Amino acid sequence: MKQSIKNEFFKITHQKITWIAPILILCLMMLSRAFIGNSEQRLLIMATYNSGEWILLALIIVCSTVLSMEYQYHTILLTIYKAPNRFQVFASKLLVISIYNLFLHFLAIIFTLLLQLTPLKAHVSWLIINKYSQSLVINMLNTTLIDLVASTLIVSLIFLSSSLIKSNSIVITINLAIVFMGQTASSQLLNTNAHLLNLVKWNPLNMYNLTAQYYNYAVYHDTSHLTNIELLLGTLIYTAIFLILGYYLFRKKKF
Numbered sequence: 514m515k516q517s518i519k520n521e522f523f524k525i526t527h528q529k530i531t532w533i534a535p536i537l538i539l540c541l542m543m544l545s546r547a548f549i550g551n552s553e554q555r556l557l558i559m560a561t562y563n564s565g566e567w568i569l570l571a572l573i574i575v576c577s578t579v580l581s582m583e584y585q586y587h588t589i590l591l592t593i594y595k596a597p598n599r600f601q602v603f604a605s606k607l608l609v610i611s612i613y614n615l616f617l618h619f620l621a622i623i624f625t626l627l628l629q630l631t632p633l634k635a636h637v638s639w640l641i642i643n644k645y646s647q648s649l650v651i652n653m654l655n656t657t658l659i660d661l662v663a664s665t666l667i668v669s670l671i672f673l674s675s676s677l678i679k680s681n682s683i684v685i686t687i688n689l690a691i692v693f694m695g696q697t698a699s700s701q702l703l704n705t706n707a708h709l710l711n712l713v714k715w716n717p718l719n720m721y722n723l724t725a726q727y728y729n730y731a732v733y734h735d736t737s738h739l740t741n742i743e744l745l746l747g748t749l750i751y752t753a754i755f756l757i758l759g760y761y762l763f764r765k766k767k768f
Contacts, residue, residue, distance in 0.1 A: 517596050517605035525579055534571035535617065539624050542568045546628045554637050557650040559644065559728045564621035565660040566692075569667055571617060572690045576610050576671045578761060581681035584766075599764050607672065607756070613618040614664055625653065644728065652728070659745070666723075666748050667692060669720055669755035678763035695721045700736050714738040720745050720748040 525531050542562035549557055557563065583589040589602075596602045607707060639650040647655070667688060674684050699718035706713045719737050723744040726733035730741070737744060 521605045521609040538567045559622040561625045565724050568617045569692050580675035581684045600691045659727050663723045666752045672759035673755045717751045743763045
């Protein structure tokens with residue numbers, strides 16, 4: 514298992530996009546810091562300057578590239594040959610991508626702390642009481658933890674779609690569409706099926722409201738029709754389902 518993990522770390526660290534992504538995330542966070550008004554600064558800090566959206570973008574590109582390119586060029590055959598079983602290969606890839614996900618979220622917190630030191634906007638006290646009767650810094654840390662769960666959902670979906678589709682570009686396109694259009698699609702689905710609201714509100718696309726609803730409950734609760742706890746539970750369940758399906762397809766896949 515150790516060797517499989519080392520191999521996966523080697524692959525991901527030798528992809529240029531792995532190191533370009535954090536720089537792009539920082540640039541986009543700086544734009545949020547510069548162009549959004551002072552009245553929204555607490556909300557932006559709590560959301561680490563909308564880093565969650567850009568982290569998802571980075572994960573989709575990096576994760577899809579690492580997985581799909583191996584399938585597309587059949588280099589996965591050597592990886593499987595060297596490992597005792599396919600589960601070890603699948604688990605190693607998932608672990609390394611999860612560590613990269615954690616790394617990006619850690620960087621987002623560091624970038625937020627640094628951006629607060631810049632003179633672009635008025636500074637906000639980290640200890641000021643904000644949402645949920647918590648200090649702003651606790652709000653930010655909780656939002657980051659919740660976004661880790663939400664981003665793991667898209668990682669599980671990438672593993673599933675990569676096992677179904679060989680083309681890297683198609684996998685990236687599908688997952689980008691889900692991330693950036695999923696909330697709108699879910700909202701339309703709920704609006705057009707109001708008589709089935711109690712059932713339809715549990716659709717997987719609705720779970721992508723988790724992070725946004727936590728830091729802006731008043732706006733997103735009317736869209737999701739679920740509480741924070743319900744969204745968290747749904748996200749965990751769908752993550753488990755997608756990972757199980759992804760592994761099943763990976764185990765049965767003929768390369």
